[in-house]
Amino acid sequence: MNNLGIKISMFLNYFVFAILLNSxxxxxxKSQNNYGxxxxxxxxxxxxxxxPIAIVSFLVASFLPRIGFKRGMLIALGLVALACVQMYFGNSFLSAKILFATVGVSFALIKVSVYSMIGMVTDNQKGHNSLMxxxxxxxxxxxxxxxFLFPAFNDPNNPDAWLNVYWLLAALSALSFLFLLSTKFEKSIEIPGADLLDxxxxxxxxxxxLLTVVFVISAFLxxxxxxxxxxxxxxxxNKVLHLPESVGIMMASILAISLAVGRLLAGFITKHINWIWVLIICTxxxxxxxxxxxPKAVGLEIKDINTIADIPLVGFAFPxxxxxxAPIYPLLNSVVLSALPKKLHSPMTGLIVVFSALGGSLGSMVVGWLFKNKGAENAFYFTLIPMSLLLLAYFILKKLTTKNAV
Structure with missing residues (x-):
């Protein structure tokens, strides 16, 4: 089996879907401005x-190995390429709904396949940690x-110019499809149960x-x-630092970039340092x-901010x-998957996706409630509570995985 080709394919697939999901x-x-x-x-x-991500992951994860991970990813890439083309020609709110429903269904197939295959192309826990x-x-x-990609296609004189980005995304999906199609998968896949129901x-x-319960709570937190x-x-x-809306959104992109850098660094560091020390130090x-x-960011007096360059250094600290x-989520996933037999990686990934979706929705609602009732300047202090609980969970997970409690 061509491990390098498979790894490149997994990176490509995840990259394409990240752009689509975050759009x-x-x-x-655009729907408010263009579609009324x-x-x-x-x-x-x-x-x-x-x-669709949560529902399809829950329903399909267990028997996706029977379909085949390569076939599942090819279906996902084909569907999303077609969805991008229909978004361009449809140019309507209905087209947008079809696009994101298709992206959700397709990403469920991609994530379950990718997470399940990491164990097939790595030899040990450190390798699993690093690749994840x-x-x-x-x-x-x-x-x-x-x-940055979507604004690059904006044209003040043509409100539909932004739709051209979907030709690029359709092309990326098609290229990923062709690359995956040409990659050889020779290793047989272990089936979780005796039949579809099992x-x-x-x-x-x-x-x-117990390991699954502790992990699910940790991932949720x-x-x-x-x-x-x-x-x-x-x-x-916008409300605490009083930044203009456009600058505030660009600052949020710094958080995404720092998450990316943190995870890529963790991929290197975990080859040499045990996962629990990485997680403890980071948390x-x-x-x-x-x-x-x-507190310094909250107390900051900012005047005449028009671009990111005008923001004092301390304003960048919280993003x-x-x-x-960044390293917490992939390492938690890797730790629990590494402790399970490979045939259970697919159903376990289904649980990861479902509880991640629930945690994300609840987290956003809880922070929204805190913004309203405790004040925007105090809301993020409450993140210290789940962070403290995570520190406790790391030690429990370490003990359970060391004893091979599964």
């Missing part, structure tokens, strides 16, 4: 994206790129294991932190940033928290 906010704005829908109507694009972190790092690069119930059997910060940082920048560093740097929280 939802941009398309929400209001904020409430436009907001439905988010669940059109997220719900690197793939998630490339994903964050794609997210950051979306902030495959599905393997996911529920996993929930009975982390995604609450990450999505809460990512979703509400533009609001924090404590993030907590110290919140405790000591956030840099992404550098330290």
């Amino acid at each position: 939802v906010g941009i398309v929400i704005l 829908v209001d904020e409430v109507q436009a907001s439905i694009l988010e669940p059109f994206k997220d719900m 972190s690197s793939i998630e790092g490339v994903f964050m690069i794609g997210i950051a790129l979306a902030y 495959d599905f119930f393997q996911m529920f059997k996993l929930l009975a294991k 982390f995604v609450m932190i990450e999505q809460g910060i990512m979703s509400w940082l533009p609001t924090f920048n 404590i560093s993030a907590m110290l940033l919140v405790i000591f740097v956030l 840099i928290v992404g550098l330290f929280i």
